[in-house]
Amino acid sequence: MTTETPLTCYICGLTSDDWRTVDMIGLFEEQKAARKRFKEKHGKEPDSYxxxxxxxxxENPHHAENSYEKYGKYQ
Structure with a gap:
C-alpha cells in the first residue's frame, strides 16, 4: 500500500506536510487500535496515518519503542 498524505505523530499529535511517505514503511501496522488510543490521549481524531x-x-525513544511494540511498525 502506498500513500502521499501528510502523516500524524502518535506522540506529539502534530500533522505536517514535511512528514510524508510513498510507502507504509515506518507507519504503525495496527492503525485502528492506534487511532482509538490517539483519540483518548489527544481528545481528537488523527488527521492521517x-x-x-x-x-x-x-526525544522520547522509550515511548517510541513502546508504541512500536504495541502497534507494530511496517519495515
Missing amino acids: LFVCPECEE
Missing part, C-alpha cells in the same frame, strides 16, 4: 515523528523518536 499514525507514526512517530523523528523529533519525538529522538
Whole structure:
C-alpha cells in the first residue's frame, strides 16, 4: 500500500506536510487500535496515518519503542 498524505505523530499529535511517505514503511501496522488510543490521549481524531515523528523518536525513544511494540511498525 502506498500513500502521499501528510502523516500524524502518535506522540506529539502534530500533522505536517514535511512528514510524508510513498510507502507504509515506518507507519504503525495496527492503525485502528492506534487511532482509538490517539483519540483518548489527544481528545481528537488523527488527521492521517499514525507514526512517530523523528523529533519525538529522538526525544522520547522509550515511548517510541513502546508504541512500536504495541502497534507494530511496517519495515
